[in-house]
Amino acid sequence: MRHLAADVLVIGAGAAGMYAAIAAAGQGAQVLLAERSLIGRGGATVMAQMTVAAAVGEAAPDHWQHHLADTLAAGRFLCDEALARLLCEEGVEVIKQIDAWKVGWARTPDGRMAQVHAPGHDRPRCVYVDFLATGTAVSRTLRTQLNRQGAVRRVGDLVVTDLVRRGGAVVGAVAWHLASGDVVTIAAKSTVIATGGLTRLYRRNSASANMGGDGYALALRAGAPLIDMEFVQFFPIGHLAPRLVGMDPIMWDPFRYKLGGRLLNRDGEELTQRYGVAEDGRYVATRDVATYAIAKEVEAGRGSPAGGAYLSFEHVPEARLREAFGPVIDRLAANGIDLTRMPVEVAPIAHYHMGGIRADAAMATAIPGLFAAGEAVGGANGANRLSGNAITEALAFGRRAGLSAAAHAARSREVDWSREAAADAVALLRDSAPARDRPNVAAMLAMLQDVMQDEVGPFRTQAKLASALARIAALRRDLGDRPFGSGGAYDAERLDWLDLRCMLAVAEVVARTALARTESRGAHQREDFPAMRPDWAVNQVVTLRDGAVALARESVRAASLQAVAV
């Protein structure tokens, strides 16, 4: 067994985690950055395609308050205003900071940052580096800054399996080092969860295989409340057919920004028109509206052959396509796709999670010593997230969490670590279920993804959710409480077991909160309760009590703007 100590432990090395580590180290903290995959490569950041929203006001006059107004409107009355304000206000600063770090935001000929107008925003607000590789640039920029921080130890292949609590506070974690199979204990004065969301719970998802909600499970087991867990954002026009390799399924988003494109049903009718938004070749329908429209058209038998909608750029001249997306047009050709002659098929795909760990504007959770950052935090985006808010949130929340975690560590003279407090979590990693009792855990994981896709997707009913909960419980029984595999180096079976343990816990929370919310709002649509109800303008907060999920309703935190985030 290995033991490490740090002032600040950051779990997850996407944009939020890397920025948290940089910010904490900047305050003099010794930081351990633990990533279950490879630093800067395993999360959602590296996959971000294009838009990053911030009121930098370069393309048109803007103010963060306008961005906030749009974010709150998109959130359908559920946003935690303090968190949304942090995103919009400090978002401007972090976008400028990583510009200074040479991320390379696209510029207009006169040297100003180029900004595009994304759906749900009142003006051009989204900066970008490249139409398909903004995330790669953001990730690389932060990684370069990290490498300059001697005070940050960066460790990949390190899977945090449990947080360690003592005297009511989080004092570190237990981890499994994949590359060696070693069990590792980590003492830390402050811990930041920056593990991203839960899109891996779904069969069709646009994020990484690492985002199975493990941070939510860690927080829940450590006693921290989760919020808004029923709100899973589906990106409406995820690529569906024909099969396309080497491209992100979200790739059509920048195409629509630049070229509009037409979203059509089987009969060639503009698809969102029937649902109250006339796009007329522009890209204006928000994500929840478009997702709803596509699903309803498919249900009515007017979908595309593969079960989605058509997205057509056939009306766009080839020269214009090539001018906008030159090399990508060739990559599409290699996949047998000629946009001048054929539409592609698209369908909603799990993309982002609005819910998450409940944190205040300092990114502190209810548990002393435990902080959260990025998509792992719930509440800023309410019931529906605007395009472009995810990377901004990762950066702004990451920085804030790093500063708060460092300040907390500076106040704590010594970490109250004890081996006894970590004993259960260590024992779990040393245990092994008898081989004869092991079903195929990779198959079980795929089964859970089917359950979530088919029964806890964007359109929900009491019957589907109840069925999902029963199937989740059955999977839990099959999984048992002793890990599969022997725990050697890169034991893939054991990794799946540990992941599924988290995924099942989080899946239950999503289904339970979705079942309880008997209305439709934003990304949560109940076919048996189709209207938005004023009495449901409340957040659902989830805690674990004696191992059982407990739900409570709380008023939305609409803190007065003067009182927050100063």
Add this chain to the structure above:
Amino acid sequence: MTAQIATLLVERGAPGTPSRVDAFAVPFAPGQSLLDGLRWVRAHADPTLALRYSCLNANACKECMMLVDGVVAYACTARLEAREVRVGPLPNKALIRDLVTEIAPPDERFPSARPGDRA
């Protein structure tokens, strides 16, 4: 569309043990990636098969690099074909298990002990 069959000949093993080749018959539809096939193997034949990948299809994480018919390739962009395909770990990197090799830069790996580390 009727499924075709790709035969994946996968080099398996860990440091210090002789490697072996396991054959897996994988049904696929034209257009599917080698990564699709390897994930199919894990869910339908052998969950102990170890491989690295994060981003599934975007070729953004660059983690699924391996040897395909003797040539370095990304599993997420290589296509399945109805024939025998040899798949192995990167030859110039330290083997961890099966198709997983140590590809992180040295300063992003588990640190060697420092004076401050104590239980």
